[in-house]
Amino acid sequence: MSVSVQEADFDVGVETNALSAGRLDVGAVATFVGLVRADKLSGEGSEVSAMTLEHYPGMTEKSLETIVAEATTRWRLQGVRVIHRFGRLMPGDRIVFVGVASAHRGDAFAACEFVMDYLKTRAPFWKKEDTPEGGRWVDARDADDSAAARWEE
Amino acid sequence: MSVSVQEADFDVGVETNALSAGRLDVGAVATFVGLVRADKLSGEGSEVSAMTLEHYPGMTEKSLETIVAEATTRWRLQGVRVIHRFGRLMPGDRIVFVGVASAHRGDAFAACEFVMDYLKTRAPFWKKEDTPEGGRWVDARDADDSAAARWEE
Amino acid sequence: MSVKVLYFASLRETLGYSHETLTLPAAVATLGDLRSHLAKRGGVWESLGEGRNVRAAINQEMVGPEVAVADRDEVAFFPPVTGG
């Protein structure tokens, strides 16, 4: 179980493989990579040329660790890895990695999606997009609240 | 959209990154890697020392392509990659890779899990495990039928 | 009518055949008919009998017992799949 908040990019292959390396009891590794899209606001005609991710140092790591700990109480997991970047990112850049190892795929998929849903609503990161009209803070999405609420039952 | 059935191993990082490489409209990549577990039948006290995956050449590719096509009608996807190995595999070896790229994480997660659930019940692969008591064909699991049935609603 | 029949996995081992080419009597019209026809060989072939957990494909597509078999079809019998 390991959490990193960093400016640097990460290596998806290295991180995914590390979740099962040297183990014979992992049957399933589910991962998620989130990336910066250029067409975020294409409905409104503004292309995103760059993005800056602000965070709350200290709290970010704590909140991610709390989310991971919660996942490990809900499912049988053999490994969880979360990496979230901050700072200036360009379209196509990786933002976040979540990887989960388990004996069975059901647990791996559910826990991976759970961590992403909780991260989206509970980890203190904020995105500001550069567009031709200037910088614009991204609004929180109701869909993210609904996604997180699914796990509350 | 691309399907491979092969004896050779695959590179998880290369495959995952290829799903978003050179694109600015992919916001989410969900992947799944299935691996050979040594403790498959640990409840019955038999460790698995190796496994042979038999398949139905020709039909395997067709069935995976049908499953991928079905996924692309259900969700908005920008890329799907499926790799399934056959032949002799050892504990810890990778068996299967499913990767899905989409604008949004909900579509990527759902489609990735859907492809795995359908693959488990519809793609003509059969596992035979080597144990201290000899070779043993793996029984189909009711849990896999239930997992696939979830998508029928 | 002549068809190619393939057997896979545990069924292949039980029957001792991976494939055969069969000329079918006129009474065999559907996949279900073909399966009963084969089961009537007796002995290990009863593994194909009614109630046994056997899946089948015609021309590499999984289908049910009601589907018609045509000349030169590739028919396959196998146990429930266990890949992934």
Add this chain to the structure above:
Amino acid sequence: MSVKVLYFASLRETLGYSHETLTLPAAVATLGDLRSHLAKRGGVWESLGEGRNVRAAINQEMVGPEVAVADRDEVAFFPPVTGG
């Protein structure tokens, strides 16, 4: 009672402050009290007023307005998060 207050993202830009250290009057007992206390500064500080979509944390844990504020606490105000 003295607390450190942090502001993030659009709220930080609106207020023009990233942090400040405050000595609180005795009437300010909870996070909700602190928020109203700050909003009463008027002008841009009304961004912290009732009905505004502002989240808060005490000592780096997200909490509700009913939670008590203690001496030397680190309190943070910020908009709904948008990471991931």
